[in-house]
Amino acid sequence: MPTLHHLVRHIQTYGNEHRGLYLFATCIFFLILFDGIVSYMLPVIITERGFSTTTMGFIISASSIVGALFDFILSRFIHRVDFRRLFFAMFAVVALYPLFILHAYTIGAFLLAMAFWGIYFDLYVFSTFDYVSRYTKKEEHASSFGVVQGFASLGGLVAPLVAGAAIFKGSSTDLFVAAWVALGISFLCFLALAFYSQETKVPVIQEAKKKKGMLSELLLWVRIGKILRRPVLLTFCLHLFNAVFWTLGPLYPHVQTGGLFNALLLVSYGLPVVLTGWLAGPLTKRFGKKRVAFSSLIAGSLTISSISLFSNPGLIILVSFVASTFIALAWPSISGAYADYISETPSREEEIEGVQDFFGNGGYVVGPIAAGFFADVVGIPMTFTIFGIFCACIGAYLSLGAKQPITV
Secondary structure: OHHHHHHHHHHHHHHHHHHHHHHHHHHHHHHHHHHHHHHHHHHHHHHHOOOOHHHHHHHHHHHHHHHHHHHHHHHHHOOOOOHHHHHHHHHHHHOOHHHHHHOOOOHHHHHHHHHHHHHHHHHHHHHHHHHHHHHOOHHHHHHHHHHHHHHHHHHHHHHHHHHHHHHHHOOHHHHHHHHHHHHHHHHHHHHHHHHHHHHOOOOOOOOOOOOOOHHHHHHHHHHHHHHOHHHHHHHHHHHHHHHHHHHHHHHOOOHHHOHHHHHHHHHHHHHHHHHHHHHHHHHHHHHOHHHHHHHHHHHHHHHHOOHHHOOOHHHHHHHHHHHHHHHHHHHHHHHHHHHHHHHHOHHHHHHHHHHHHHHHHHHHHHHHHHHHHHHHHHOHHHHHHHHHHHHHHHHHHHHOOOOOOOOO
8 A cells, every 4th residue: 555655665665754744644634534534424314414515615615714713713813833733633623523413403503513513624634734844854744744744534435434324224323323433543642742842853944023913914914815816725725626535525426336436435535635744745755746736726727627527336436536536636736835934034923824724724614515515406416517627627727826035
């Protein structure tokens, strides 16, 4: 398995130096396993409780609206990012999330659950970027994100299988118990990592930071957003792509195979990152991080746009797998680019992370709403085609841009 190959290469190259990275990746695996199980069940539960696909999209997008607001709060009021503190807060928030979903029967109750989800995800993203940028060297950023996101994708790969099997048996309660067990294991890994990482931090140059007013902070966000407009627009498209899959994948129409087809569809979407994550490092070193990311978005989007042409479940799953193979290369590539920016300008870490996550949340706001609306109007398969064409056009625009240094 290529992910194992990438892990072996890391161990051979860095030895004990990267033990913390592997422990961190294990923590992420169980966290995403938890998240994937609950996320798979969410659209199913919402529609089963009488809400339309359009309403479901609005409900799911609420988490990202909260997340976008929380982005600004984090970068405005947290002046010393530390993954240990943020992860601890994240575990406290995310443990409550499934409880609200299980007992939600009104729009208000679902919106409250989405608020917890949005806050949890922001804390996860901020702390992940902090760990990789501060605990691995700059030249190792893309490869390190390949390891972390490979483990995350492995968790996302297992989650639909667990969820699909539970749906097939009709046991949603057991499913949520399994999710909490995964979260508990992730927390134990975090405790071990917090102890281990105390003495393993990679030194970075700290720049003095002046306390800024809210208007100054907003202007700085706008300035950084303009400088990083192409990377953040790519981030928007990747999260949009992901939101559509996780919103409509569990509902993709193919009743002949029951829940098994939907589970395999999401597995085909998650599997390529596990198989191809090890390629990110070599490709970005040769062609550049942003060039690999932009080209991958174009290829993956064009591939997924053809999915509505097929009715055979095997071909639909194959199209999903091929499209995701390209998209899988974009995630660690652009994440490595952001980590470079943070290393080059560490005093702007919170703002850079906040801006990129703001656009990521934007993708998760637009994605479920638009996906739900188009699914009601033209059907789920054609909705995938529409989003594929849109993201391919954005990727073509991004690929025309030259590298721009950051000076903030």
